[in-house]
Amino acid sequence: MSIVLSGVSAGYGRNPAVINNIDLTIREGEITVFIGPNGCGKSTLLKTMARLLKPRSGRINVDGLDVLSSSPKAVARTLAFLPQEPLVPTGISVEQMVGYGRAPHQSLLGFRSARDVELIDQAIATVGIEHLRDRPVAELSGGQRQSAFFAMVLAQDTPYAILDEPTNHLDITHQIDVLEQIRRLNSDHKKTTLVVLHDLNLAARYADRLVLFNNGAVFADGTPEQVLTPANIADVFAVDSRILAEPMGGKPLCVPYPRSVSETER
Amino acid sequence: MTPGQGIYRRRASLVALLAALTLASAIWSLGVGAVKVPVDVIVNTLLNLDGDQQRYIILKSRLPRVVLALLAGGALALSGAIIQAVIRNPLASPGIIGINSGAALFAVLLVSLLPDLPPAWMPVTACLGGLSAAGIVMLVAHFRTLSPAHLALIGVAVGLVFEAGVDYLLVTSSDAERSAPLIWLTGSLWGRNWDHVSVSVAPLMIFAALALVLTYRLDLLSLGDASATGLGIRVPLLRLALLAVATVLASVSVAVVGVMGFIGLMAPHIARRLVGGSHRWLLPTSALTGMLLVSLADGLGRAIAPPLEVSAGILAALLGAPFFVYIMLTTASEQDG
Numbered sequence: 001m002s003i004v005l006s007g008v009s010a011g012y013g014r015n016p017a018v019i020n021n022i023d024l025t026i027r028e029g030e031i032t033v034f035i036g037p038n039g040c041g042k043s044t045l046l047k048t049m050a051r052l053l054k055p056r057s058g059r060i061n062v063d064g065l066d067v068l069s070s071s072p073k074a075v076a077r078t079l080a081f082l083p084q085e086p087l088v089p090t091g092i093s094v095e096q097m098v099g100y101g102r103a104p105h106q107s108l109l110g111f112r113s114a115r116d117v118e119l120i121d122q123a124i125a126t127v128g129i130e131h132l133r134d135r136p137v138a139e140l141s142g143g144q145r146q147s148a149f150f151a152m153v154l155a156q157d158t159p160y161a162i163l164d165e166p167t168n169h170l171d172i173t174h175q176i177d178v179l180e181q182i183r184r185l186n187s188d189h190k191k192t193t194l195v196v197l198h199d200l201n202l203a204a205r206y207a208d209r210l211v212l213f214n215n216g217a218v219f220a221d222g223t224p225e226q227v228l229t230p231a232n233i234a235d236v237f238a239v240d241s242r243i244l245a246e247p248m249g250g251k252p253l254c255v256p257y258p259r260s261v262s263e264t265e266r
Numbered sequence: 267m268t269p270g271q272g273i274y275r276r277r278a279s280l281v282a283l284l285a286a287l288t289l290a291s292a293i294w295s296l297g298v299g300a301v302k303v304p305v306d307v308i309v310n311t312l313l314n315l316d317g318d319q320q321r322y323i324i325l326k327s328r329l330p331r332v333v334l335a336l337l338a339g340g341a342l343a344l345s346g347a348i349i350q351a352v353i354r355n356p357l358a359s360p361g362i363i364g365i366n367s368g369a370a371l372f373a374v375l376l377v378s379l380l381p382d383l384p385p386a387w388m389p390v391t392a393c394l395g396g397l398s399a400a401g402i403v404m405l406v407a408h409f410r411t412l413s414p415a416h417l418a419l420i421g422v423a424v425g426l427v428f429e430a431g432v433d434y435l436l437v438t439s440s441d442a443e444r445s446a447p448l449i450w451l452t453g454s455l456w457g458r459n460w461d462h463v464s465v466s467v468a469p470l471m472i473f474a475a476l477a478l479v480l481t482y483r484l485d486l487l488s489l490g491d492a493s494a495t496g497l498g499i500r501v502p503l504l505r506l507a508l509l510a511v512a513t514v515l516a517s518v519s520v521a522v523v524g525v526m527g528f529i530g531l532m533a534p535h536i537a538r539r540l541v542g543g544s545h546r547w548l549l550p551t552s553a554l555t556g557m558l559l560v561s562l563a564d565g566l567g568r569a570i571a572p573p574l575e576v577s578a579g580i581l582a583a584l585l586g587a588p589f590f591v592y593i594m595l596t597t598a599s600e601q602d603g
Contacts, residue, residue, distance in 0.1 A: 051495055076498030087354070087490035091543025093273075096485075103486055104498040110482030134273065136542075156497070 001063045002028050003049070003079075003160060003194070008058030010048045017056060018044040019216040026160075026194055031186050033203040034196045035227075036213030037237055042196055043084070045213075046164050049194075050081040062160055076104035080156040084164040084196075086149055094132045094140070094148045098123055101155030123154035126189075127181065143174030150181055154189070161185065163195045167202070175199075179206045204228050204251045212236060228252040277541045284540075284554040291558055292336060295565025296328050300573035330463050331455045335561040335578065337463070338519035339529060341470045343556025344477050345516035346530030347537070347549055351484045352508050353421075354414045359531035360516035363421035363509065366527055367428035368399025369520040370451055374435045389465060389521035396517030399428055404509050453526035453579020455564045462522045473514045474553070480508060481545040488543065526579040529556050532586045539593050559586055 003026035011017035019041040026032050034042040047053040049060055051067060060067040062079050080101075089097065101123065102116045112120075124130055127147045132140060137148055146166060153161055163182065167175040183206060185191045197203040203210060204224035212220040212227050214236045220227045233241045239256045246253040296312075297303040303320050311319040312329075345360045353362060360366065372395025373388055380387075403421045432451075483504055486494045491501045516530065537551035563582035567575050 050492065052492055071498075072495070072500055073498035076496060079496075081492070081496030083490065083492035083496070085490075086493045087488065089485070089488040089543055091538055091548075092485070092488070093542075096544055097489075100486055100489065100497065103482070106482075108479060108482065110485070 001159075002026055003063075003192070004059075004061040005045075005049070006059050006061075008045065008048060008055050008060060010044055010053055010055040012044075012053075017216065019048070022058070022218060024211065024218060024221075026192065027209070028159075028192050029186075029190060030208040031182065031193045031195065031206060032209045032211060033207035034194070034211050034213060035198075035200060035203050036219070040213040040236075041216035042213045043164065044216075046162060046194075046196055049079075050083070050162060050164075051075065073104050076156070076158070078158055078160060080153045080158040080161045082149055082153050082161070082163045082166060084168060088138050088145060090136075090138050092137055093134050094129060094137055094151070095120065095124065095134060097137050097148055098151045098155050101152040101157075104156065119157055120155050123151040126154055126184075127151040143170055143177065146170065146174065146178055147181075150178070154185065159190070160192045161194070163193065165196050165198065167197065167199070175202065182206065200228060200233075200254045201246070204253070205246060205249065224252050228254055273542075277547055280540050281547070281551055281554065284551065284558065288336070288554055288558040288561065291562045291565065292332050295332055295335070295561050295568070296324055298565050298572075299323075299328065299568035326459075330460045331458050331564060332561060333463050334458050334466070334522055335455055335564045336557045337466060337470050338523040338526070339533075339556035339558070339560030340553035341474060341515040341519040341556075342526060342529040342560075343533030343537070343552040344474055344549055345512040345519070346532075346556075347534035347545070347552040348477060348480075348484065348508050348512040348515075349530070350534055351488060351545065352414065352505055352512070353418045354488075355418055356535065357531070358418060359527060360512065360520075361425060361527045361530070362418055363403045363513065364399030364425035364428060365396040365513060365516045366520060366525045367425040367432065369393065369396035369517060370525060371395055371428040371431045371435075372398075373451075374432050378435055389462060389518075392521040393517045395428075396520055397513060399424055400509065400513035400517070404506060404513075407506070407509075451525050452577040453524040453582070454567075454575070454577040455523055456575055456577075458522065466518050466522045469514060469518050473511050473518075476511050477515065477549060480504075480511070481549050484508070484545040484549075485543075488545075523560070524577075524579060526560065526582055528579070528583040528586055529559055532590045533559060535590065536593055 005022050005024045008022045009017045009020050022045060036042045044053065048055050051072065062075065065075060065078055067075050099112065099120050102112065102120065103110060106116065124133060127150050129147050129151060132144060132148065137145060140148065166178050170178065179202060182193055182195060186193050207224055209222065210224050210227040211218055212232060219236055220232050228243055230241050230243060233239060233254060240259050241254050241256045244253045244255060293305065293308060296308050297305060301323055303323060307318045307320050308324060310317045311321055311324045342360065349360055349362065350356060350358045369392040373392045376383065376388060376391045402424050403417065406420050407417050483499065486497055486499055487504060494501050533556040534548065534552045536555050537548055541547040541551045559582050560578055563585060564578040567578050567581050570576055
């Protein structure tokens with residue numbers, strides 16, 4: 001089982017398509033990370049997968065469920081989505097917000113079953129925010145908020161999760177914290193996770209598979225070692241670079257240089 | 267006891283207190299006016315007990331007013347709370363999607379064009395006006411999926427056009443027969459009777475119930491369109507349904523008690539400070555706050571200088587505004603941190 005995109009094209013208004021005819025399979029059990037320059041179409045593809053944008057053509061299939069024609073609730077029981085900048089509701093406690101993650105499993109009125117309560121408590125414990133449980137989300141720091149949103153995604157209890165730049169605006173402490181949590185979700189909860197990241201080196205360290213986008217299409221796709229090469233970086237980001245081995249785990253580490261500097265060194 | 271249960275108890279007792287205050291203000295308001303009626307006589311009359319009764323004044327004249335004050339106050343507050351959640355703007359109120367000005371224009375048009383029509387037509391016409399103004403806004407929103415900010419701007423623009431129409435009609439009219447809609451425009455319960463109650467009670471109850479059914483959906487919408495979609499909500503459909511509910515609630519209220527723009531803005535804010543942002547609590551608390559404000563304002567309007575009356579809409583704004591500012595100033599830090 002997996003997420004299968006076939007021939008997906010999408011764009012905004014009457015403008016030309018931002019992504020063109022994308023064929024991609026997100027394999028079960030992996031952490032797949034989308035990277036690429038601004039405007040390369042990775043966010044547009046994510047929006048399309050999250051049903052925020054209607055594709056102009058193509059199909060998206062999650063676990064055998066056609067995302068575009070199935071009921072939104074059924075899709076939400078299979079696929080969780082954490083947007084880049086979720087709105088922070090005012091006057092809502094962390095516990096209440098984590099509980100909203102149960103909505104796709106509940107009726108219109110949203111009354112909690114014993115199972116809901118259990119999963120909400122579990123999600124709060126997994127993310128390690130028991131001490132924030134009754135605090136209003138609006139009062140939390142950026143890192144704490146992100147943890148609360150994570151717990152909400154966890155409470156949704158879906159086999160697949162899509163996270164749009166979850167490390168945005170966070171300091172390195174919280175960036176590492178968030179990525180470790182993603183890794184734990186993947187290894188302990190068997191969640192197939194698709195993440196968009198801007199930092200190539202963090203992407204290389206946490207991804208099972210990197211997908212590099214450029215001009216609305218997949219430019220390179222494979223392990224971090226296969227994708228992060230000086231040639232790919234030069235073609236897509238227009239910078240020169242050296243690829244080193246990161247000291248702890250040996251994952252590729254990209255050190256970028258402006259084109260001119262690197263050329264004079266040669 | 268976990269802190270969670272403590273919050274729950276505090277909220278429940280606040281709601282109970284608010285309900286008691288509303289009941290007290292309603293009973294007090296039955297007694298005041300050109301003829302003062304003591305509380306024991308009011309209770310005797312209402313429950314048909316032995317002893318002194320004032321059947322005509324209480325049952326025929328004041329009870330329908332008080333019932334209308336409660337109905338309209340609750341409905342306007344519910345409508346305001348829904349619209350603030352949909353537009354995601356604390357300054358939003360039913361007026362922002364053009365309801366008040368639409369209702370006002372149709373009412374003034376009715377008086378100008380068909381002055382011989384019986385006054386019972388006024389609520390129906392006003393309701394149609396409110397619905398048509400909001401209808402234009404929602405139609406635009408339906409054909410192009412709009413952000414809450416766009417929705418608010420279109421609502422304000424439509425409202426301004428209708429308002430300009432009202433101003434034109436009032437300025438160009440020369441005689442005094444226009445004074446009837448003028449009183450109504452300030453939001454008054456003067457001269458309201460059981461007919462007004464009977465036309466408005468059914469739609470208000472039905473749509474208030476619908477609003478309460480949608481409270482959990484309102485909570486999910488407050489996470490933003492993207493998160494709500496991810497949780498399986500059809501956001502454009504939900505937004506349309508919520509706006510329709512809010513429009514009917516506000517239009518019917520405006521039709522029977524006139525324009526009380528301030529209630530829809532203020533009551534939800536006061537309620538939010540009392541019970542927080544969960545709409546399951548916020549909507550009922552807003553409704554109670556709106557009921558309390560309007561019934562208090564209507565009673566005071568009759569008590570200040572009998573037999574003259576001051577419009578409830580004017581008094582509600584005068585009374586509510588200082589309290590509103592006080593509440594905002596004392597609790598501001600809680601939300602903005």
